Amino acid sequence: xxxxxxxxxxxxxxxxxxxxxxxxxxxxxxxxxxxxxxxxxxxxxxxxxxxxxxxxxxxxxxxxxxxxxxxxxxxxxxxxxxxxxxxxxxxxxxxxxxxxxxxx
Numbered sequence: 001x002x003x004x005x006x007x008x009x010x011x012x013x014x015x016x017x018x019x020x021x022x023x024x025x026x027x028x029x030x031x032x033x034x035x036x037x038x039x040x041x042x043x044x045x046x047x048x049x050x051x052x053x054x055x056x057x058x059x060x061x062x063x064x065x066x067x068x069x070x071x072x073x074x075x076x077x078x079x080x081x082x083x084x085x086x087x088x089x090x091x092x093x094x095x096x097x098x099x100x101x102x103x104x
Contacts, residue, residue, distance in 0.1 A: 013056045019076040020068055023047040032064055048076065 018035075023046075029037055035053035055061045061078075068075060 013054055015053065015081050016051075016055045016061060017077075017079045017081050018051045018064065018068070019078075020049050020051070021046050021074040021076055022049060024049045024051075024071075024073075032067065033060065035064075049073075052081075 023039055024037055026037055029035060032051055033053070033055075035051040038050045038052070040048045040050070051064070055064070065075065065078070
């Protein structure tokens with residue numbers, strides 16, 4: 001029997017890539033549930049930090065986004081990625097599949 005309180009798709013974990021403006025060093029990885037942090041330099045603005053890793057459910061994703069908000073960082077994009085694409089997480093979004101949200 002299905003649990004009436006669960007939303008469709010909420011029980012599945014997925015890999016996400018979250019890009020934020022600014023630089024978070026590796027010590028923040030634990031605070032973001034062990035997500036891998038990588039950095040890139042933006043040509044005309046501040047650096048970009050990319051957090052990549054497994055997210056248990058939508059509640060955990062929302063919690064991570066709240067932490068980003070608490071740090072006053074600007075979200076550039078949130079992308080759900082496939083496992084094999086997670087290994088290539090440093091490539092631009094245009095090469096990644098999956099669902100994506102971008103802040104233009």
